[in-house]
Amino acid sequence: MDITFSSDFSAYVAIADVTFIAFIAMTLAGGLVAILAKQLIHAVLGLILCLIGVAGLYAFLGNYFIASMQILIYVGAVSISMVFAVMLARPPAEVKQKSMRLATKIALGVIVGLFTAATVGSAVFAQHWSEAAKVTKGDTPVEIGVGLLTHNVLAFELISLVLLIAIIGSVVIAKRGRGTGTSVGGEEI
Amino acid sequence: MDFQISDLSLLAPHMVVTGTALLVLLVEAFRPGKGRSDATYLSILGLLVAAGLTLKQFGAPASTGFAGMLIADGYAAFFNMVAYVVGILTLLVSDSYFRSEEYEHGEFHALMLMSLVGMMLMSGSNHLMLMFLALETMSISIYAMAGYMRTKEGTESSFKYFLLGGASSAFMLYGIALLYASCGTTSLTGMVEYFSTLPSLSDSPMALAGIALVAAGFCFKIAAFPFHVWTPDVYQGAPTSVTAFMATGVKAAAFAAFFRIFVVAFPIASGAWTSAFWVLAVATMTMGNFAALAQRDVKRMLAYSSIAHAGYLLIGMVTATSEAGTGMLFYLISYVFMNIGAFGIVIMLGKKGEDRTTLEDYAGVGFKKPLLGAALTIFMFSMAGIPPTAGFIGKFLIFKAAVHEGYIWLAVLGVLNSAASVYYYLRVLVYMYFRESESESGDVIRTSPLSILAAAISVIAILVLGIAPGYLVQIAEAATAAF
Numbered sequence: 256m257d258i259t260f261s262s263d264f265s266a267y268v269a270i271a272d273v274t275f276i277a278f279i280a281m282t283l284a285g286g287l288v289a290i291l292a293k294q295l296i297h298a299v300l301g302l303i304l305c306l307i308g309v310a311g312l313y314a315f316l317g318n319y320f321i322a323s324m325q326i327l328i329y330v331g332a333v334s335i336s337m338v339f340a341v342m343l344a345r346p347p348a349e350v351k352q353k354s355m356r357l358a359t360k361i362a363l364g365v366i367v368g369l370f371t372a373a374t375v376g377s378a379v380f381a382q383h384w385s386e387a388a389k390v391t392k393g394d395t396p397v398e399i400g401v402g403l404l405t406h407n408v409l410a411f412e413l414i415s416l417v418l419l420i421a422i423i424g425s426v427v428i429a430k431r432g433r434g435t436g437t438s439v440g441g442e443e444i
Numbered sequence: 445m446d447f448q449i450s451d452l453s454l455l456a457p458h459m460v461v462t463g464t465a466l467l468v469l470l471v472e473a474f475r476p477g478k479g480r481s482d483a484t485y486l487s488i489l490g491l492l493v494a495a496g497l498t499l500k501q502f503g504a505p506a507s508t509g510f511a512g513m514l515i516a517d518g519y520a521a522f523f524n525m526v527a528y529v530v531g532i533l534t535l536l537v538s539d540s541y542f543r544s545e546e547y548e549h550g551e552f553h554a555l556m557l558m559s560l561v562g563m564m565l566m567s568g569s570n571h572l573m574l575m576f577l578a579l580e581t582m583s584i585s586i587y588a589m590a591g592y593m594r595t596k597e598g599t600e601s602s603f604k605y606f607l608l609g610g611a612s613s614a615f616m617l618y619g620i621a622l623l624y625a626s627c628g629t630t631s632l633t634g635m636v637e638y639f640s641t642l643p644s645l646s647d648s649p650m651a652l653a654g655i656a657l658v659a660a661g662f663c664f665k666i667a668a669f670p671f672h673v674w675t676p677d678v679y680q681g682a683p684t685s686v687t688a689f690m691a692t693g694v695k696a697a698a699f700a701a702f703f704r705i706f707v708v709a710f711p712i713a714s715g716a717w718t719s720a721f722w723v724l725a726v727a728t729m730t731m732g733n734f735a736a737l738a739q740r741d742v743k744r745m746l747a748y749s750s751i752a753h754a755g756y757l758l759i760g761m762v763t764a765t766s767e768a769g770t771g772m773l774f775y776l777i778s779y780v781f782m783n784i785g786a787f788g789i790v791i792m793l794g795k796k797g798e799d800r801t802t803l804e805d806y807a808g809v810g811f812k813k814p815l816l817g818a819a820l821t822i823f824m825f826s827m828a829g830i831p832p833t834a835g836f837i838g839k840f841l842i843f844k845a846a847v848h849e850g851y852i853w854l855a856v857l858g859v860l861n862s863a864a865s866v867y868y869y870l871r872v873l874v875y876m877y878f879r880e881s882e883s884e885s886g887d888v889i890r891t892s893p894l895s896i897l898a899a900a901i902s903v904i905a906i907l908v909l910g911i912a913p914g915y916l917v918q919i920a921e922a923a924t925a926a927f
Contacts, residue, residue, distance in 0.1 A: 374653065374656075375618075375622070375653050375657075377649075378622075378649040378650050378652060378653035379622075379649075379650050379653070381649040381650075382626065382648065382649055382650040383647065383648075405511070406510075406511035406513075407511070407513075407573075408510060409455075409510040409513050409514055409574060410513065410571075410573055410574055410577055413565065413574070413577045413578065413581060414577060416462065416558060416561065416581055417577065417580055417581050417584060419558070420555065420558050420559075420581060420584050420585050420588070421584055423469070423551055423554060423555060423588070424555060424584060424585065424587065424588030425588075426551070427551050427552075427555070427588050427591075427592060428588055428591050428594075428602070
């Protein structure tokens, strides 16, 4: 199928910009929902939105395989297990927030955030950007697999150790009353 | 160059430690039992085997493997040895703790060993990606270890460390991303090549921002001002043996990677980061020491003192010569002995279900338990930097290197700070020897032969390194000669 481009690219650039900004907005909005939601399930849904936005950014950068993996693994598997966990667990009791110094905290957070954004942003905008070399490989499953098992093999193996630690750590943290034989919270574990 | 089978020889010590961790888990699964020390002995054996393998790396020419990601040189070998010492001493001091608390500790030992693998890889990583993964390997284990006891304080400590540690990792990762965007690589060798093509760093402000964010991430891990706020709460709430492990192992590993990355890869920006670290070093020392003056709790006091020690070590970062590196290596190994030794005594003076860590609890200990009192005295003298202890030699080497590079004011401020720190270290001794104990509960202490062994090893090491430091200084000099 032939696609003919008009000689004026500005329309495409505008579409690309809008798509890019839309994905960024989706990521940020999802993150905000995840942090601010009162209900745990809303936070998980916000996280899903955030992760879809990130997948969109991968797709925007032309890496469709990573984008689909992002959807499949993070949205499809991780978030769904979170939803299950939220549904199976008892809803936590309402925690009363001490709102006394909340305003101060928010103000400090905003100041620090703006400072960091201004510093990093000014550095990024002051950069002399040059066009990167055209990437010709790296986005097919074969290339990713070869990369993981050749020059990145040590990092790949180390990640499996990190995951093992995460599993053991979560079991250690979650298994209440281990070794003392007592029950916690009126439930026999 | 891709992965070759011969690269595995560089990874042999790491694989032994990982294998030991898995073996400990298996043994724990098949022979569960409280109050047993099987896991402890097995872990120590594994670390000794790994130490034997690492010995071969001393004096051998530096070699890289895994497509240049991992580097095996004298520097990495030195820090691997520091990791083994941290591991063995922590295992020994944990013994009495776990016996008295009647906790099963197989998983604890496994987590600790895997954390050590992370520390070992941090000192040997020649690539920011590997360094970051190693940092996470180390940190995630420690988040779990801090909450291992499931006490209220322990859980709070673990959660605080996890949240702030996650935020600092994000900063560091963002910095690495900016460096990747400007250099096109995250391998130290590649970044050196890229920076050598630039006349000055003002051509790449984004790389400078990246360097700053990476520095912020490291400053969090070493608990430097102003990234230190988590330290007192986390150190106080975590089980004491985990606190000893965090204060020494994390600090040593973070400084190992910090020094290697900044001295090897970022000398182009040294003008910027030496002046930044100058300020941080002075602020960290002063803040740590003055906050420690006000503490009534020994564990919290040691937390602030560890901040101050990070400040002294930052002087070495400012100086950034191989001479300063020698001083930092010596300082870190002596810090490991004196700090784990001191925390070991704190553990032994507690009793089941209760850590007695206020200064009042130490009243009269010097006469009731003369040997423990004497050991704690030596640890406190060493932390204060009083000769003939290893702590004095460490400070001397770092200050000497700073003066040689012309940082006279920095050295003067460091010396003034260590003079101020004498007050709160010696206050513990005043309570131990010159105050009468008000309660009788001081008689019940938790000791075990292994914990006493840890204290004995630490005392001997501190005195030997303090009186005859020459041999270790030579090893440290050889390890940092390449920088």
